[in-house]
Amino acid sequence: QLQLVESGGGLVQPGGSLRLSCAASGFTLDRYVIGWFRQAPGKEREGVSCISSGDGRTDYADSVKGRFTISRDNAKNTVYLQITSLKPEDTAVYYCAAEELMVFGTCLRDFLYDSWGQGTQVTVSS
Secondary structure: OOEEEEEOOEEEOOOOOEEEEEEEEOOOHHHOEEEEEEEOOOOOOEEEEEEOOOOOOEEEOOOOOOOEEEEEEHHHOEEEEEEOOOOHHHOEEEEEEEEOOOOHHHOOOHHHOOEEOOOEEEEEOO
């Protein structure tokens, strides 16, 4: 059974950094497109970053470019989201999702993903 588990969230001050992890089980992660999404209270879910299967191409939402970095460790079957220069508006529940068959240019669209983790809370506050 395909399973995704996020971790690494927490409370951090503005300007701080976090590394979120998305650990996969039941499937080989590098054969899937993996997306990171977030949802703040009262807002729609937003795609922030994704990484392709195989060659590991990446894409980012304009709002996070330069501050977020997605990466994959095939040996650990885990995808990471490094977040720097955190802002209060980054506060949200962060989710990872997996989809095997996808045109990479669409990978920030949440409705294209079938498998989701439970989310990890990121709170940016002084």
